[in-house]
Amino acid sequence: EITLGGMLSDKILDAGQLPLRLGGLSHCFRTEAGAHGRASKGLYRVHQFTKVEMFAFTKPEESEAIHEEMRAIEEEIFQGLGIPFRVVDICTGDLGGPAYRKYDLEAWMPGRGEAGEWGEITSTSNCTDYQARRLKIRFRRDKGAKPELVHTLNGTAIALSRxxxxxxxxxxxxxxxxxxxxxxxxxxxxxxxxxxx
Structure with missing residues (x-):
């Protein structure tokens, strides 16, 4: 997500280029491996993992529709794999700093807990202009028009090892x-x- 967002740092795009959808394969590193109890041990919470990330730059009025599109892609992947899952619309009190809205996909994991539990497998976030403001990523609706901030969105299509x-x-x-x-x-x-x- 960080690399894909930074690709257009300090750029002004034409409105016709939006929405711009990108995908990337990346290695991710986490410091909290195994820090959240028994349900997070083993492959669920590791120091390093690989994932396929989706990223989009949009006009402000398009970001909510693109967010739904990204969530639908995540759902399609896990439906195709035949994995039972549910979608959780994360409450604002649990959102990280950049996110305006976030969905988690949680898969049913029979091996967790006494009788199985739900566990997060992917998420997708609409960050509106939070990241674009710092990265100075803007667009012009018309030639000569004042530049406006794009909206950025990200989502994990699929992550290994979850x-x-x-x-x-x-x-x-x-x-x-x-x-x-x-x-x-x-x-x-x-x-x-x-x-x-």
């Missing part, structure tokens, strides 16, 4: 084997992971 956790836990069978989601089978040399006996 997506594999949801796949492993939701597709595991009583014999310990793990079926692969139909959407992944064309890309894998196997349909199932079986335990060695």
């Amino acid at each position: 997506a594999p956790i949801a796949i492993l836990e939701n597709y595991q069978r009583a014999d310990g084997s793990i079926d692969m989601p139909e959407a992944l089978k064309p890309y894998l040399p196997f349909d199932r992971i079986t335990p060695k006996i």
